[in-house]
Amino acid sequence: MVTATKGTATRRATRADVAQLAQVSTAVVSYVFNNGPRNVAPDTAERVRDAARKLGYRPNSMARALRTGSSRTIGIIVPDLSNPFFSDVYDALETSAARNGYSTMFMASHQDPDKEMDRVSKLIARNVDAILIASAQPTSALAGVPRKDCPFVFMDQTQAVPGAKCVSTDFRAAVQLAVHHLIGHGRRRIAMLSGKADEGLADKRIQGWYQAFSDSAMPVGAIEQAHYTRQGGYEATMALLDRDDPPDAIFADSDLEAIGALRALHERGVRIPEDIAVVSFDGTVDSGYTWPSLTVVQQNAQAIADCVLQAALHPDDTPDLQLLDTRLIPRESCGCVE
Amino acid sequence: MVTATKGTATRRATRADVAQLAQVSTAVVSYVFNNGPRNVAPDTAERVRDAARKLGYRPNSMARALRTGSSRTIGIIVPDLSNPFFSDVYDALETSAARNGYSTMFMASHQDPDKEMDRVSKLIARNVDAILIASAQPTSALAGVPRKDCPFVFMDQTQAVPGAKCVSTDFRAAVQLAVHHLIGHGRRRIAMLSGKADEGLADKRIQGWYQAFSDSAMPVGAIEQAHYTRQGGYEATMALLDRDDPPDAIFADSDLEAIGALRALHERGVRIPEDIAVVSFDGTVDSGYTWPSLTVVQQNAQAIADCVLQAALHPDDTPDLQLLDTRLIPRESCGCVE
Numbered sequence: 001m002v003t004a005t006k007g008t009a010t011r012r013a014t015r016a017d018v019a020q021l022a023q024v025s026t027a028v029v030s031y032v033f034n035n036g037p038r039n040v041a042p043d044t045a046e047r048v049r050d051a052a053r054k055l056g057y058r059p060n061s062m063a064r065a066l067r068t069g070s071s072r073t074i075g076i077i078v079p080d081l082s083n084p085f086f087s088d089v090y091d092a093l094e095t096s097a098a099r100n101g102y103s104t105m106f107m108a109s110h111q112d113p114d115k116e117m118d119r120v121s122k123l124i125a126r127n128v129d130a131i132l133i134a135s136a137q138p139t140s141a142l143a144g145v146p147r148k149d150c151p152f153v154f155m156d157q158t159q160a161v162p163g164a165k166c167v168s169t170d171f172r173a174a175v176q177l178a179v180h181h182l183i184g185h186g187r188r189r190i191a192m193l194s195g196k197a198d199e200g201l202a203d204k205r206i207q208g209w210y211q212a213f214s215d216s217a218m219p220v221g222a223i224e225q226a227h228y229t230r231q232g233g234y235e236a237t238m239a240l241l242d243r244d245d246p247p248d249a250i251f252a253d254s255d256l257e258a259i260g261a262l263r264a265l266h267e268r269g270v271r272i273p274e275d276i277a278v279v280s281f282d283g284t285v286d287s288g289y290t291w292p293s294l295t296v297v298q299q300n301a302q303a304i305a306d307c308v309l310q311a312a313l314h315p316d317d318t319p320d321l322q323l324l325d326t327r328l329i330p331r332e333s334c335g336c337v338e
Numbered sequence: 339m340v341t342a343t344k345g346t347a348t349r350r351a352t353r354a355d356v357a358q359l360a361q362v363s364t365a366v367v368s369y370v371f372n373n374g375p376r377n378v379a380p381d382t383a384e385r386v387r388d389a390a391r392k393l394g395y396r397p398n399s400m401a402r403a404l405r406t407g408s409s410r411t412i413g414i415i416v417p418d419l420s421n422p423f424f425s426d427v428y429d430a431l432e433t434s435a436a437r438n439g440y441s442t443m444f445m446a447s448h449q450d451p452d453k454e455m456d457r458v459s460k461l462i463a464r465n466v467d468a469i470l471i472a473s474a475q476p477t478s479a480l481a482g483v484p485r486k487d488c489p490f491v492f493m494d495q496t497q498a499v500p501g502a503k504c505v506s507t508d509f510r511a512a513v514q515l516a517v518h519h520l521i522g523h524g525r526r527r528i529a530m531l532s533g534k535a536d537e538g539l540a541d542k543r544i545q546g547w548y549q550a551f552s553d554s555a556m557p558v559g560a561i562e563q564a565h566y567t568r569q570g571g572y573e574a575t576m577a578l579l580d581r582d583d584p585p586d587a588i589f590a591d592s593d594l595e596a597i598g599a600l601r602a603l604h605e606r607g608v609r610i611p612e613d614i615a616v617v618s619f620d621g622t623v624d625s626g627y628t629w630p631s632l633t634v635v636q637q638n639a640q641a642i643a644d645c646v647l648q649a650a651l652h653p654d655d656t657p658d659l660q661l662l663d664t665r666l667i668p669r670e671s672c673g674c675v676e
């Protein structure tokens with residue numbers, strides 16, 4: 001690396017140094033490193049980048065952010081960073097954001113409304129260009145947050161939020177798909193492991209559950225609380241097996257719960273799918289490697305990431321609410337594949 | 339939220355407004371929102387935060403960063419966001435950083451050295467306070483990056499890197515622990531699924547593998563490349579089963595590989611642990627819910643996060659290289675638990 005020197009003292013290379021070496025104006029140097037607002041001919045841009053490399057010039061993006069009002073950063077608030085389905089979405093978001101010239105700042109709320117508000121304030125103070133949020137709380141609690149300066153995109157709200165964009169899987173349709181598949185396999189005592197059983201019909205997944213049985217003129221199957229965790233799925237399945245009328249099929253509304261359910265069924269010597277068929281929801285990579293492999297209704301992590309980012313960067317061209325489709329992948333746990 | 343108003347125009351609340359309402363100096367307001375440099379009595383701090391809430395005051399952290407030279411942001415570069423072991427570390431890092439008043443900016447390198455260098459440049463341009471990196475490349479490639487302004491902490495380098503801090507699990511000792519455990523179970527044809535088999539003895543895990551057999555005066559067991567993925571573990575296990583001398587035990591150097599291995603063994607009707615015992619490395623939550631549950635040598639994600647953050651924030655008080663211990667958790671797959 002060549003360092004810009006004056007006499008014996010070393011100083012940091014400036015935009016003017018780069019402009020001089022590349023024989024362009026300082027404005028052109030800015031256009032190259034800001035990706036705009038004017039286009040620069042590829043040859044010229046290459047010359048500028050070459051000069052910057054030689055001089056070790058590093059544009060200071062914080063100073064630039066204060067000047068332009070954009071930090072080219074997307075803030076992302078998530079319940080935690082270790083849920084495998086969300087991890088797939090985060091990875092896709094980071095990749096797509098980088099491709100668009102944006103960096104991503106991830107923060108975790110740990111399902112705590114106070115922490116969530118704290119993270120929102122921090123991101124706003126950092127002048128992020130948008131906040132993407134998988135909310136731990138009813139969106140009304142975030143209504144007081146000023147959104148004019150900073151677009152909000154909710155990543156798993158299935159109902160429109162005034163002044164914000166919402167992108168979500170169509171949970172209601174997804175659950176119906178799963179239940180109809182199990183009914184198609186001749187199952188009549190289907191139970192659900194639900195992450196949010198305590199919310200009852202306020203949860204779209206549970207709405208889909210009721211709707212599916214209503215469509216099929218069947219009594220609604222039992223619901224057990226499973227907290228979206230492996231341990232929750234394990235305990236809920238044990239509780240189902242201890243009932244007087246154990247189920248002949250289980251639908252788990254997350255892969256984590258389904259993995260806990262499989263463990264419980266194996267421990268009790270229950271044959272899958274002969275005694276109890278299982279269908280899961282999420283379709284993470286995990287689900288293809290369990291024993292038996294899980295039939296899943298799969299969410300499209302890449303599509304979610306693309307839609308969320310589009311809503312954040314181009315809100316005027318995006319509908320306020322987008323519900324994304326799922327697809328059923330038949331594998332061993334329902335009996336489709338031997 | 340009360341908004342600071344003058345006449346009919348609304349303006350953003352300033353530090354002076356907060357100081358006036360809380361009846362403190364503007365310096366005290368700064369101390370509260372910067373977590374220092376001076377301590378503020380809890381009662382006073384509460385009064386300041388209360389005033390800030392009432393006025394809707396938001397400290398502008400970018401302006402503050404330019405003034406203080408600190409962005410109170412830790413940049414974190416990782417191969418990807420979806421590996422479950424790393425996710426546990428990220429989650430712990432985010433939590434600990436937030437507790438210390440720092441935000442985390444995660445970027446993914448996707449194991450691509452060019453992308454990694456690009457992410458390093460981006461983070462430096464953002465004046466991050468430190469860069470934590472799980473590197474995809476030999477550290478020498480990052481030697482040209484100026485570190486004086488920005489401490490580097492490598493998150494999985496097991497050898498000292500000049501001018502940087504390194505924190506890692508002691509992979510060499512961890513693999514020895516696993517092999518000795520399997521030998522203790524009477525296994526004599528132990529094979530390894532290795533994420534980096536292609537690196538041979540350059541990889542600390544493989545060094546530990548050779549050492550363990552040498553210590554036990556036994557011929558070194560077979561090694562199969564498994565790429566740290568479920569599919570890699572699956573295919574490598576199938577290759578082992580197709581050998582003329584199939585193993586009686588498998589050590590997988592990641593939980594993902596072990597999950598793929600279990601799937602392959604079930605498909606071939608191999609009994610675990612009777613025919614083939616399995617020990618895995620990582621000890622993510624997953625490993626407790628497989629069938630059978632995996633005996634693991636467990637890395638301590640929280641300890642890694644704590645040491646990495648300590649090295650980033652207090653480099654002068656931290657050794658250049660820290661190797662962390664692991665522990666063996668006996669479960670079903672080795673035969674310790676029925």
